[in-house]
Amino acid sequence: MVLDADIKSQLKQYLQLLENDIVLKVSISSDDTSKDMLALVDELASMSTKISVEHTQLPKTPSFSVNSVGEDTGITFAGVPLGHEFTSLVLALLQVSGRPPKLDQKLIDQIKHISGEYHFETYVSLSCNNCPDVVQALNMMSVLNPNITHTMIDGAAFKEEVESKNIMAVPAVYLNGEFFNGGRITLEELLEKMGHGVDASELSEKEPFDVLVIGGGPAGASAAIYAARKGIRTGIVAERFGGQVLDTMSIENFISVKRTEGPKLVANLEAHVKDYDIDVMSSQRAKRIEKKDLFELELENGAILESKSIIISTGARWRNIGVPGEQEFKNNGVAYCPHCDGPLFEGKDVAVIGGGNSGIEAAIDLAGIVKHVTVLEFAPELKADEVLQERLYSLPNVTVLKNVQTQEITGTDSVNGITYMERDTEEVKHIELQGVFVQIGLVPNTEWLEGTIERNRIGEIIVDKQGSTNVPGLFAAGDCTDSAYNQIIISMGSGATAALGAFDYLIRH
Template sequence: MLDAHLKQQLEGYLVHIREPIELVASLGEDAKSLELEGLLNEIAGLSGKISVVRKDDDKRKPSFMIRRVGTDIGVRFAGIPMGHEFTSLVLALLQVGGHPSKAAQDVIEAVKGLEGELHFETYFSLSCQNCPDVVQALNLMAVLNPRISHVAIDGALFKEEVDARQVLAVPMVFLNGQQFGSGRMELEQIVAKLDTGAEAKAAEKLNAKDAFDVLIVGGGPAGAASAIYTARKGLRVGVAAERFGGQVLDTMGIENFISVSYTEGPKLAAQMEAQVRENDVDVMNLQRADKLIPATHEGGLHEVVLANGGRLRAKTVILSTGARWRQMGVPGEEEFKNKGVAYCPHCDGPLFKGKRVAVIGGGNSGVEAAIDLAGIVAHVTLIEYDSQLRADAVLQRKLGSLSNVKVITSAMTTRVNGTDKVTGLTYKDRNSGEEHDIELEGIFVQIGLVPNTEWLKDTVALTPRGEIEIDAHGATSQPGIFAAGDCTTVPYKQIVVAVGAGSTAGLAAFDYLIRLPAEVIEAQAA
């Protein structure tokens, strides 16, 4: 299964294994079991510290456990962890083999201190970009704490199980048989859900930080660019981000970032974060801003209040909180979220193999989603509010060539229907006023973005759409507070545009600081 290049790379990683490990396989007679057996033998052939043992004792076949020889330390994969999960496999081999984690020491100690028997199960799909973070976090927890176990399950291979547990979105995590969480989660977030005192400890650490020259709220492309440009000016810079990378983490293929012919969102986000950290920026990840308190006078300190109670102070602030998927706002949408209502076709599409789905939205995102899903599901109905699709002509031509796609225009979705999961939707014909029901199992919402600015109401000037009003320098209505990226009035919501806007805002913040009156600078120093 592994080509020569991949084998060479993997062999280079496996030299870091310190303790012997065994791959305990549970296989059937099916093709996937044979495929997994071949993969395990290939891996074992790359290191003298890895052996393969066949037991066939697990209920899920094909599956395998990576176990440290002579111990109970290990993790299990049900399925074949290739695609986006190949990195999870490599890390599991290393960590079970005794290679130390790069996680923060305080987080490692918190994991080791968790009490009780914690059995985690994570359903993933090989095309999901958010799943590896969750799988890797829980695998590490299982390695660090003997009271924790984890099995990562490929939902596409265990369809009956997925249907029985009504898993309609990935990653989906169960703890001791009960749903624990869904969607992207970092190690710190999982620990915080299990350790009730974690947030208070985090807030205490944040409160103890000295004031920043520049505090950037948001870690997407705009925030990363702002951080790099200001840090290179010799300023003390901090980034408080709900998730570093922002919406880039949910982007599958990127082919229009200048000088990079192709990359994927998580890879670009990781590269951005690495470059930010190389410039000695204080990155405070998993921090959601709740309130902005502007300075009361020129040169005073602004304050950002975080959801966990922490408070950060800064001479200047750059707002780069980005945007999120816009919701339909109709009855049933919230009720059936992750129960048939989804927003990421790349992540959740494989769970709807052979089923009927709808895509809401006829722009580029909606048409691209319909094209992708048409290769997986039985039938796609694309519903567009306008009288015609708004996607690029090349995408519309491709969509029109697909026999299992139906397009309905001048249609307004009015309700999501279901019992314990989605069974259909209702839409109104905007020309006749008649309502129609469609029976289906999944609904993918692709109707644009809404800026993450609700917490800024009555603080900086916002447009009726909630976008932060900025001038050519990225300045907001409050002196010393700047903004950049998808949360602002910048006309085009693109990664490359956000990077440029973030650079502009960073340079403007520096210019603001060096032009403060001498007496203000002296007062700050005192």
């Protein structure tokens, strides 16, 4: 039995929603993954009379495809889709059976009208919390358009393939055999990258907003909801809804919720936003703001949006260490998400740069997967909470180097080591390893605002207690501001503050 009792109980409820018969076509051999896969599909078939199993030969073994009766839908799972990918399997079963995906009709029409052949493959790790969004988006596209196929590939089940393609970060998407995208990508971004995104002229034709929010993280979502509740015309422009929270595995300090995960919280945020009359424009990147009679926001695609007020909540991103080799080996040994990419370094030696909470949490997580972890901290002492340090020092396969400065990440096609200097003696040393995880904090996404509003020396937008910037009508909230602390709950509060401040501004003007 592959599924435990609790999962089977939940699954039975979902399988009752199947609308038409489906066929699971299985291609297996004698390996352990094949045995687990066969056990899984047999269990699924035993739980619903609408599911049948056929044995066949697919391009990859072990794998199985999910099909309508008499029709191949193009959805294949190469590997056993458990862990974070179990939801991808459940959704594929429902959607192939005829249950419509939860998408705006405009997106559905965009996908249905795509012509040409698109054969996608996505390499994942089952512990990756970024991967399911990509897998589910491509699966939905396969269901809606017969010209599109998608295969999810578990890197652990196809190690030789992963190594031959030098894949060191997931999700890694290939299109028609060529590398297409690395990292999280939304359905809207996929369409944009395929040349089927929203036309800039369509965006420019929108009526002016009362409040236009730039950014879709906790601050942006909160701001938009608070603005919409005032009954005023509200829009959100977001490069990706959820922001940094999407890359957060465990959240245990969101008051009233004992524990949740970033993607789950983001899904709840997005659902809450959609409860209101908010115009959400995803996969759009802001380029410039200019104040005329109204504020004009120019997007990277050339579209111009107008609004009476604007709330900037563009958040922050991982800070780069800024040494030779970092950019050259990004996704080829240099990584920023231990939850996503950690399993790809199983049995290898890695380094974690950064001794704060995020760095030490990363080192602890990685120690359970990799052969050895070396932590490099610039300061004389670690900055992480004491409880995390105690846990770290209890691990047998972790070395902590304090008061050291990283100088170079070395390698040829991928990372093969790291060079650092001991700050007290200035002695330079080198460690051979295969991966480097950079965990040295965040940098605000505000470079595009140069010369527009007042920022501090590290680029954070300076705001007052109403969330107002030095430009009347222009507000800011969340991690892109000079807030004393970067926390989800604080960002949500600042988003609400900025929305209320914007509403007061509109009343007075």
